[in-house]
Amino acid sequence: MGRIIAVANQKGGVGKTTTSINLAACLAEKGKKVLAVDMDPQGNLTSGLGVDKDSVEKSIYELIIGEVDIKEVINKEVLENLDIIPTSIDLSAAEIELIGVDDKEYILRNAIDQVKDQYDFVIIDCPPSLSMLTINAMTTADSVIVPIQCEYYALEGLSQLIHTVELVKDRLNSKLEIEGVVFTMYDARTNLSLQVVENVKDNLQQNIYKTIIPRNIRLAEAPSYGLPINKYDPKSTGAESYMRLADEVIEREE
């Protein structure tokens, strides 16, 4: 049975998409069957895995508004072991289209339920907001991975996110838990990164992954080639760190 993980933090630019793409691809490289779901209308997971978001005809948007079946939106084997559900910019309108729709929090869950047995992992990239799209992702997920960028104000908004997870757990999805926090864009040359890691460890009562994702230019370049880091530059520090993160995620699953 597939484990469903939402990658969420309403703070923008903290590495949600980079983590979703590369964790999904590294899990796939390790032989796990993975479905990556792009719930962010910006579509960076879609294009970062080599799917042209402007030519997608059936996306998560059509799924969310009930026009298509989940099997019609899965792009099979964009890489070995890795399927994706792409997004389109139209998804930004879904929030409005869902006004007044019954059980709108459960739309994604009802769809994913039909296919999750085919996967070891389903990784959902969330938008940078606590919107109905994020609520749908959390209602679907078994757990949430929270990327935290190693910069000032790293903890800003985190209590809101944790509160949202608790609300979803109480009201919509009793199995939901925070799987762990992962530090991203760590810069070993600065004291700031180290201070942020120590400060977060002192103040946060959540699991923290041992793997810390470094700031690595290859991670920033890879999406423009439509490739995850393990295919773009497998020897880079970015690739090594996401492979280690994948190992940790697999270990926690076992």
Ligand SMILES: Nc1ncnc2c1ncn2[C@@H]1O[C@H](COP(=O)(O)OP(=O)(O)OP(=O)(O)O)[C@@H](O)[C@H]1O
């Ligand atoms: N470890 C890293 N090293 C270098 N650059 C990184 C790293 N992680 C992310 N980036 C870059 O930082 C920017 C923001 O990352 P990303 O898009 O993954 O964040 P996000 O949280 O998904 O953003 P949004 O909130 O807009 O959805 C991107 O340009 C990405 O390439």
